[in-house]
Each structure stands twice: as C-alpha cells, then as structure tokens.
Amino acid sequence: MVSKSRIAWAWLVFxxxxxxxxxxxxxxxxxxxxxxxxxxxxWTAVAxxxxxxxxxxxxx
Amino acid sequence: MSGAGWAWLAVGLYIVLGFAIAFAARxxxxxxxxxxxxxxxxxxxxxxxxxxSATTYSAFMLVGLAxxxxxxxxxxxxxxxxxxxGLFLAVFFLPRFWYAGRRYGYITPMDLLTDRYQSRAVGAxxxxxxxxxxxxxxxAQLLGIGLLLNGLSEGGIPVLAGIxxxxxxxxxxxxxxxxxxxxxxxxxxxxxxxxSASVLFVVIMAELGGFxxxxxxxxxxxxxxxxxxxxxxxxxxxMFLGLTLPWFFFCLSNPQVxxxxxxxxxxxxxxxxxxxxxxxxFIYTLxxxxxxxxxxxxxxxxxxxxxxxxxxxxxxxxxxALALLAMVGIMAAAVSTIDSILLTxxxxxxxxxxxxxxxxxxxxxxxxxxxxxxxxxxxVVALLFAWQVSNKSGLDFMIAPxxxxxxxxxxxxxPSIFGAFYWRRATAAGSVASIVSGAALVLVxxxxxxxxxxxxxxxxxxxxxxxxxxxxxxxxxxxLDKADEFLRYLKERLSSGRFV
Numbered sequence: 001m002v003s004k005s006r007i008a009w010a011w012l013v014f015x016x017x018x019x020x021x022x023x024x025x026x027x028x029x030x031x032x033x034x035x036x037x038x039x040x041x042x043w044t045a046v047a048x049x050x051x052x053x054x055x056x057x058x059x060x
Numbered sequence: 061m062s063g064a065g066w067a068w069l070a071v072g073l074y075i076v077l078g079f080a081i082a083f084a085a086r087x088x089x090x091x092x093x094x095x096x097x098x099x100x101x102x103x104x105x106x107x108x109x110x111x112x113s114a115t116t117y118s119a120f121m122l123v124g125l126a127x128x129x130x131x132x133x134x135x136x137x138x139x140x141x142x143x144x145x146g147l148f149l150a151v152f153f154l155p156r157f158w159y160a161g162r163r164y165g166y167i168t169p170m171d172l173l174t175d176r177y178q179s180r181a182v183g184a185x186x187x188x189x190x191x192x193x194x195x196x197x198x199x200a201q202l203l204g205i206g207l208l209l210n211g212l213s214e215g216g217i218p219v220l221a222g223i224x225x226x227x228x229x230x231x232x233x234x235x236x237x238x239x240x241x242x243x244x245x246x247x248x249x250x251x252x253x254x255x256s257a258s259v260l261f262v263v264i265m266a267e268l269g270g271f272x273x274x275x276x277x278x279x280x281x282x283x284x285x286x287x288x289x290x291x292x293x294x295x296x297x298x299m300f301l302g303l304t305l306p307w308f309f310f311c312l313s314n315p316q317v318x319x320x321x322x323x324x325x326x327x328x329x330x331x332x333x334x335x336x337x338x339x340x341x342f343i344y345t346l347x348x349x350x351x352x353x354x355x356x357x358x359x360x361x362x363x364x365x366x367x368x369x370x371x372x373x374x375x376x377x378x379x380x381a382l383a384l385l386a387m388v389g390i391m392a393a394a395v396s397t398i399d400s401i402l403l404t405x406x407x408x409x410x411x412x413x414x415x416x417x418x419x420x421x422x423x424x425x426x427x428x429x430x431x432x433x434x435x436x437x438x439x440v441v442a443l444l445f446a447w448q449v450s451n452k453s454g455l456d457f458m459i460a461p462x463x464x465x466x467x468x469x470x471x472x473x474x475p476s477i478f479g480a481f482y483w484r485r486a487t488a489a490g491s492v493a494s495i496v497s498g499a500a501l502v503l504v505x506x507x508x509x510x511x512x513x514x515x516x517x518x519x520x521x522x523x524x525x526x527x528x529x530x531x532x533x534x535x536x537x538x539x540l541d542k543a544d545e546f547l548r549y550l551k552e553r554l555s556s557g558r559f560v
Binding site: 004005008009012015016019020023024028029030031032033035036037040041043044045047048050051052054055056057058059060 | 134135137138141142144145147148149150151152155275278279283284286287288289297300301308326327328330331334335338339342346556557558559560
C-alpha cells in the first residue's frame, strides 16, 4: 500500500506541474481576468485546502 | 502641516506604540539562548501565525510586488501565489523541525544541520551563506521604507532618512527582548498591515468605479498585462522560474522563517501558525497584486515601478489619515522582517560561527552576548547596501527581483535540509560541497549578469547543487549512527501524531 506521505508528495508534484503547465501551455494568451489570473487564484485555493486537509489531522 | 510633517507624526506614533509593546514583552524574558532567540519555544498559535506572516510579508509585498504587478501584470500574481503553494513543504518539514528542535535543543536551522551531519563545517558554511545572501534581502526591505516615506512626503523625507529610521528600529526591537519583542511587535504590525491594506484596497476600487468596473476597464486598457508572457514578453518561463524557484522553497531556505518552526508551544499552536499564515498570505497577496494593477490605471507611466504604491497613496482621493495608516502598516511590516532577519543572523553568528568554529565550548552566556552585539553590525551592513542600491534603477534593482536574487543564494541549502530528514546516506561532505559550489555559481552569474540558455542564476545553482550533493554523498562516508537515531526518533513521533 502506498503511504499517505507518498501520496502527499505526489500531489505536490502534480500541483507544481499544473501551476506551470496550464498558464504557459493552455490559457496564457487569454487577455482576461478569467485567464491565468483566475487560474492561479483557484490553484492556490486548492493547494491551501489540501494543506488544511493534511495538517488538521495532526495530533499531540 | 506639510506632507513631511504628517508622515513624521505617523511614524512617531508607530514608534511609541512599538516601543511600548517591546518593553511589555521584556517583562517576560528569562535567560539563555533558547529564551532570547526562540522565546523558550513557548509561543502561542495566534502570535506564531502573525509573526510568521509579518516576517515573511514586508515592504516587498505592497511596494515590491505591487510594483512588479504594475510592470508585469498577472505573472506577478503567479509568482507570489506559487510561493504560497510552496508552503505545502511546511506540511512535511514543520513538524520535523519542531520535534527535532525540542529533542536536540537546536537554536538555528544550521544547528540542526551541524548535529545531523555531525560536522561543524556544515553549520558554518550554511551560516556564511545566510550572512551573505540575507543582507541584500534585508536591504530590499530598508529600501522599500525609504521609497515609501520619500514618496508619501512628496520628497520631503530623503530616502536615506527612511532607511536610517527603519534600521534603528530593527536594532532596538530585536535587542530589547529578542524573539519575544520581535514576535509581539510583529503581531501588532501584522494586524495593522492587513487592516490598513484592506481598507485602502476598498478605497482604491471605489475610485475605479467598483471592483466590476475595475476588472472591465483593466481588460479593455491593459489586456496585455493579463496574459503569459505579457505583451512585452516579460513573463517568459525563464523569468518566471528564475524568480519563483527560490521563492517556492522560501520556507526552508530562509533561516529567519524556518527558525520560526521551532517556536510554537504545542502541535495545536503549530497548526494555528500554518493555517493562520495561509489565510493571511492569500488575502494579502491578492490585495498587493490588485493594488499594483489598480495603480496601473490610476498612475500610468511611472519610470520606477516601485514608486507605484507611494504615488498611489499620495493621490488626493485617498484620505490623508488612511494613507498614513497604510504607510505605517507597510513600514511596520518591513521593520518586522528586518528585525527578524537581524535576530536570526545574530543567533546564527553566535551559535554556528562563534561557538561552532572560533570558540568551541564557549559558555551560553558568552554566546548570547556575542549574538546580541552582532545585531547592530549586521544592521549597518544592510543599511550601506540599501543606500548603494537606492541610487540605481532597472529591473535588477527593483525590490522584488532583489529579494528573489537573495533567496536564489539561500536556495543552495535546500538539498542539505532534504537530505537531513529524508536521506540516510547524505553526508557532510556532500552538504558542504553542494552549498559552496551552488552559491559560488549563483554569485558569479549574478555579478556577471549571465543567464546561460536564458535560465536565471538560481536555476543553474540549484541544479548544480543537487547533483553535487548526491554525487559527493554517494562517494563519502555518512554518519549512519546519528542518521539512524535521528530518523528513527522522528519516524516514531510523526507516526504517532498522524503527520505525513
């Protein structure tokens, strides 16, 4: 079974790939706020939410 | 009263309040290195979150990042939000630093490296790296304050005067009660910072006809700034990675930040620190970038983009009191970053260089005295650097690139940190060789201005650093007994606390 730690690392790598791939490869030329601007805001919200999911489990 | 008069009055009130808080913090100070530099590892979650925020976010945000947004548009948002996404690393490393710090009594991140690799040379080299590269970062904050006061007073306050005031405050507040005075004043300043920025943001948007009208107008008049790369080609992938790579690892590479991993008093406080910072950072980043984009519409054509915020605050539609509050908020944030850097550098000097190299076995009392005395020396060096830079212009001397360039050098310690926690075979020789070779390459490329194949110094340095770290570690002898004991302890603690 793959450990939670490895899943978390894989998720981070995926986030980084999306962070670079989508703006430069897909929506970079969109001259509107609904382009890279909105993408990065949503990307960050997802990244932060996944961090909360992981660290809210921590126990003393 | 003149613009300069009002600005000095606001600064005066801020100074009085800051000193009151710093002296209040002094009443709780005990003795020893851990007490002075880490507040005895007993900081609550709320204060931890705010001091982490104020240390990380500074003049760089509402002056530097706003300026970068003014010039480069949406890429600046991606750059800063990628940094925030990089805090994902703290989910892995924060509990590891915290548990190891408590178990082995580490004062600085370099102290951790020294013990884990069983080599004083590792700690000393990482310490020198910090001393060299944190000075430009501290100088960028000083420069931000100088520009801000100069702009708001319509030239009445010279840039150098602002730099001097900030330097003296940073020295005083880090000396009065160490981390306690720094953390308490940080918390106070972080609240001013976020509140004043939020209110000013609303005022700026109102002037632009509301948020919806601002978006529509910007899309019409400045559409090129919403694309990647921008119309001017500024945000090439090379530039984005060059600026962002050091920033992504900021929470590990910058000792004034990673030292904060030692201070929460409990796991609950640790969670509050991380969660509080993420919320603060998300809001503050959006405000800073939209602020810069708004300035592009309201004050177009500025030759120095770092003047976007000061120029905006001096505009007639912004009530004087609000502008002064915002100015104090930005200044406070910058001072809070500088005093944190000074405090960390002084602990690094005392623990990892003075006691680690020159006076092995020096008493803790002597070590602490050495650390306290070095604070003003570091401050003066940063001041001289800021003064020099204040006379230059161009992208390289804007606050955001200057800060990122400093972090590019600090990035070279990251493989050693990864190795300490995740690689049993990592060695001291690998660590020293990687830091030295990576930092030397970064310095050479930065000084010569060379960007081979278009990639920035931090990228080249990081690649070299990783390769050297792995290769040299594989051919040298690792401190396996220590590694096993260290990693076993952490594994036990982490598995019992549901950490990843």
